[in-house]
Amino acid sequence: MSKSELATGTQAIDRASTLLVNILGATTPLYLSALAKAHDLPKSTTSRILAALERAGLIQRDRNGAFLAGHILTSFAREQNQDSVLVTRMRPILETLSAKTGETSNLAIPGNGFISLIDQVDGQYLLGATNWVGKQVPYHASALGKILLAYSTIPIPVGRLERLTEKTITSRVRLLQELEQVRKNGFAIIIDELEIGLVAVAAPIRELDGRVIGAISVSGPASRLNQKSLLEIGEMIISKVEDLQVNSLSSKPQKKRKVGAA
C-alpha cells in the first residue's frame, strides 16, 4: 500500500508500533474505535493488535476500556529518572577525573533551595577529601550550583544570597553576570566563595536533547589547584562528558552497516 518509506515483511509490527506510539503520545486514554479510525484500520485488526500489546504489558486499559501506557513502560519511566541511573552512568567519569587530578569529584542535580549532591569519588590526597553527599550546598556559592543555575531552568533562589565568605557573590546582579560568563565558558569556577581555601570547577551534563540535568565538579585546596589547572580540568570534564554522549548514542554507526537496496 501507500507506506511512507521502504519497509517489507513488517506490516503487522509497523501497525502495532504506530498504535503504541500514538497511545504513549496522547495526553488522555484512547479508545479502540478512535484508534482504528485514526489509523484507518478495521476494528477487528485493531482489536487483535491492541490485545497483543496488552498481553505484553506495553499498554493497559482503564476502567472504561481506553488504552494507556502499560506497566512495563511506567516502570521503565520510573527507573529511568532515578538518581541511581545518573550515578551509575557518571561514575566512570568521576573516577577518571579523580584518578587524573588526584582531587575529589562530585555529581549534583538540582535540589530544592540547595543543590543536591548525589555522588562523590575521592582523590588520592588526604587534604580536602570530605564527604559532601547530602550536604546543604547553596547554588550561588558552588561551581555545581552555578552550572545548574546557568543552564537549567531553575530560578535563582528567592531571598538573600547568603554570605559564606568575603568572596561569596551576594549581589543578584553580580550573580547574573557570573552566570552569563559561565555560559560563555562552558564551565563554572569558585575560588574561596564557599569556603576560604577551597576551589572548584564544574561542567554540565546534558540529556540527548540538550537539556542540562546535572553537573560534575572537581574540587580541592587552592594550594594545589591554580587558575590554570582549573581551566584545564574544566575542559577535561567537558570532554569526558561529551565522550560519553558520543559513545553511547549514534546516528552513524561505528561499524559500517549496509543500508540495503530493496
Next chain:
Amino acid sequence: MSKSELATGTQAIDRASTLLVNILGATTPLYLSALAKAHDLPKSTTSRILAALERAGLIQRDRNGAFLAGHILTSFAREQNQDSVLVTRMRPILETLSAKTGETSNLAIPGNGFISLIDQVDGQYLLGATNWVGKQVPYHASALGKILLAYSTIPIPVGRLERLTEKTITSRVRLLQELEQVRKNGFAIIIDELEIGLVAVAAPIRELDGRVIGAISVSGPASRLNQKSLLEIGEMIISKVEDLQVNSLSSKPQKKRKVGAA
C-alpha cells in the same frame, strides 16, 4: 510453537513485543545476536523485527549497534515523571475538596529538607487563603510532611527539629510515635503546630505499586475546622484519591467484555 497462553494471529507482534520488553528491561544495551539466541529466533527474523521497531523510534542503536530504548520511550519517561503530570492528575481532587469544604487544598511531593508544594486550590473563604506553593514548609510541622515521612522512604531531616510554635513536635522520639499513629490512621493532622490557629489534614497519593509519591491536604483556621471535621475531611481525601486510582486503572473492566474462548 510453545507459547505460554492463548494467542492467535499475532505471532509477529508477540515476538516484537517480547524483544522490546527485553531491551527495556536490560541494564545494558543488547546485541542482535544475543537477542536472537535468547528468544530462539533466526537472525534474519530478529533483524527484520528490530529494524521495524527502530524505524518507529521505539528502540535505537548505540555506536556499536547494540539496542536500547528509543527516543519515543525516553521522552515518554521524561514527561511521565514531571511534576506537571501529577498536578494535572490531582487537580480535580483538589478542586472537589476545596468546593466541598470551602477551604484551601494543596498538593505536595518530597523535597530536599522541606516538602515541595506544587499545587494549590483556594476555597471560598477569604480568611486562610494564602499561597503556599514554593514556600519552605518543614516536614515535621506540616500534615503533608508527616504523610511523606510516614509513608515514603524519606529519612527524617538531619539536625534539630525547628520549633515554630509551642505545639510543634521537636522531639524525634515524639515524631516517630506520631508517624506511627499516622500510618495507623491513614491520614495526618496538625493543630497549631506550624502556625497558631492553623489546622490541616493530609493523606497520601500512591502509585499503582503502592509507593507513596505525594500527599494532598486541606487546611484552614481552627475556628472553622474542629477535630471532627478534620477526621471527616481526612476520610474524604482518602476516598477521593482511591476513586481516582480505581477509576483510572482496572483489571476488571467496567463494561463486561467477553473474554473469549479460542
Next chain:
DNA sequence: AACAGGCGTTCCATATTATGAAACCTTTTA
C-alpha cells in the same frame, strides 16, 4: 420493555504477509 446505536470481540475463508535457510557483506580476530 423493546429498540436502535455504539463499542468491542470473535469467527473464518483467503491471499497477503511474515518467515527462515542460505548467501552475502563488513569488520574483527587469529
Next chain:
DNA sequence: TAAAAGGTTTCATAATATGGAACGCCTGTT
C-alpha cells in the same frame, strides 16, 4: 590471509495476519 563473528538481504513457501460479517454487551431513547 584466512577464518570467525555479527548483521543484512534475498526469495520461494506456507504459515500467518487480515478484514468483512456476525455476535454480544451496554446505554440511552421512546
